[in-house]
Amino acid sequence: MTYVKDAWYVAAWSCDMETAKPLAVSILGEPIVLYRSEGGRWVALEDRCVHRLAPLSLGRCEGDRLRCMYHGLLYDTDGRVAEIPGQDLIPAQARVRAYPIVERHSWLWIWMGDPALADEALIPPAVGYDNPDFILGHGQLDYAAEARLINDNLLDFSHLSYVHANSFGAGPQFAASLPKIEPLERGIRYTRWMTNTKGQSSRKSDTPVDSFMTYDFLIPGVLLMWSGNYPLGTAEALGFAPPRIDDAVAGVTFTSQAVTPMTDKTSRYFFNWGPHRRHGDEALRDQLMALADMAFGEDKVMIEAQQKVIDGTVDPRIMPTAHDKGVTIFNRLVERLAAKDMAAPRQERMG
Ligand code: FES
Ligand SMILES: [Fe+2]
Known part of the structure; x- marks a missing residue:
């Protein structure tokens, strides 16, 4: 399939998301877990634990972080593993991909390309519930x-x-x-x-x-x-x-x-x-x-x-x-x- 990677894709309606309840989505064939942390922050991570590839979308939100509920690896919002139960050393490769995510016009937009190029000005000017002129x-x-x-x-x-x-x-x-x-x-x-x-x-x-x-x-x-x-x-x-x-x-x-x-x-x-x-x-x-x-x-x-x-x-x-x-x-x-x-x-x- 030919699609533009350096673009913002709609992942979900923000109003349909519950705090601390991870949602599994797939965009351009990539499994992604997104959630709103208890601190109100939006996070989008690769939905695949580095340990044994369990989906993080079956995990548990802890503050801003997400814990894999298979063997308990704890992920930071940037995708890095912050804790491995029973092991002090955290290897450098213990991280999953983190995607830029923005809430705008009632949608959650995920940037699928190079994060360094994620420019919020490229989010299309949709009309959402934040626009008082329309009853949607x-x-x-x-x-x-x-x-x-x-x-x-x-x-x-x-x-x-x-x-x-x-x-x-x-x-x-x-x-x-x-x-x-x-x-x-x-x-x-x-x-x-x-x-x-x-x-x-x-x-x-x-x-x-x-x-x-x-x-x-x-x-x-x-x-x-x-x-x-x-x-x-x-x-x-x-x-x-x-x-x-x-x-x-x-x-x-x-x-x-x-x-x-x-x-x-x-x-x-x-x-x-x-x-x-x-x-x-x-x-x-x-x-x-x-x-x-x-x-x-x-x-x-x-x-x-x-x-x-x-x-x-x-x-x-x-x-x-x-x-x-x-x-x-x-x-x-x-x-x-x-x-x-x-x-x-x-x-x-x-x-
Ligand atoms: S698969 Fe995630 S902690 Fe084991
Ligand atoms: Fe049509």
């Missing part, structure tokens, strides 16, 4: 499919007309026209106006409006999208340029979504969604989350089935269409950054 609900979904296929899905919204014909309710006209796609330094930007429409999903309207939606899809696989309704004629008055979010008259929602490769063929998909406070309430949030559950279930059925066909195909090739512009630009960027990862000199890793 959240969820996650595990896929028996490689993350790349989910990224491809999120980079080509023409599937809304077909996969989501019964949920988001985008008509065939949605796939019949093309959005604007622009490259960004670490992703792509999608923008589209729909003029004189009664909207769809979160933006249904009794009277015709101009409806706008935009998202950034960023390395390693993070989608940040908002949309809203504007008075008829707004799109033309702006020359089809993006509007200001504050000028929307109705229907403003935000969703943050993250795709994390767990192994070669499994992924975890994290999402939130909800209305702007001026455009909705908790009841609308719950309706949107029910809609999201239905729609993301539709994606999962299609993508897992697609994965099976790919796996059963000797030399799988694809044939891009006009809607694949975003997919193509993003996947080229992934290839480029992944190649840079490989070329850069790295500090020696443990484990």
Whole structure:
């Protein structure tokens, strides 16, 4: 699998974590244990004891430290063994890898590359519970499919007309026209106006409006999208340029979504969604989350089935269409950054 290592990957919802309760996750095929220490500190370590390879995620938190509950080796937050029961000497190689971990926008982000390059400025500007403007609900979904296929899905919204014909309710006209796609330094930007429409999903309207939606899809696989309704004629008055979010008259929602490769063929998909406070309430949030559950279930059925066909195909090739512009630009960027990862000199890793 080709993925960028020097990037922040979403590992969990911070609000779903209990203090001093380790959680086992897998990112890019690496077993990782993460926990919030009794002192309130976030720690992410290789989930594999140096003694006999027991998972540290079955261990016990002691203050900031984590004890392997097989034979009791005690680990410091930097991955070094601090105590070996019955032995005074602690060998220099008695350590596991420690990963940079940051809580931001309600997510726990883990840096999978060289720790020396872990730059918090590269964390995508998702919207989480710390943003007072939005009323959000959240969820996650595990896929028996490689993350790349989910990224491809999120980079080509023409599937809304077909996969989501019964949920988001985008008509065939949605796939019949093309959005604007622009490259960004670490992703792509999608923008589209729909003029004189009664909207769809979160933006249904009794009277015709101009409806706008935009998202950034960023390395390693993070989608940040908002949309809203504007008075008829707004799109033309702006020359089809993006509007200001504050000028929307109705229907403003935000969703943050993250795709994390767990192994070669499994992924975890994290999402939130909800209305702007001026455009909705908790009841609308719950309706949107029910809609999201239905729609993301539709994606999962299609993508897992697609994965099976790919796996059963000797030399799988694809044939891009006009809607694949975003997919193509993003996947080229992934290839480029992944190649840079490989070329850069790295500090020696443990484990
Ligand atoms: S396997 Fe962890 S202490 Fe023995
Ligand atoms: Fe979808």
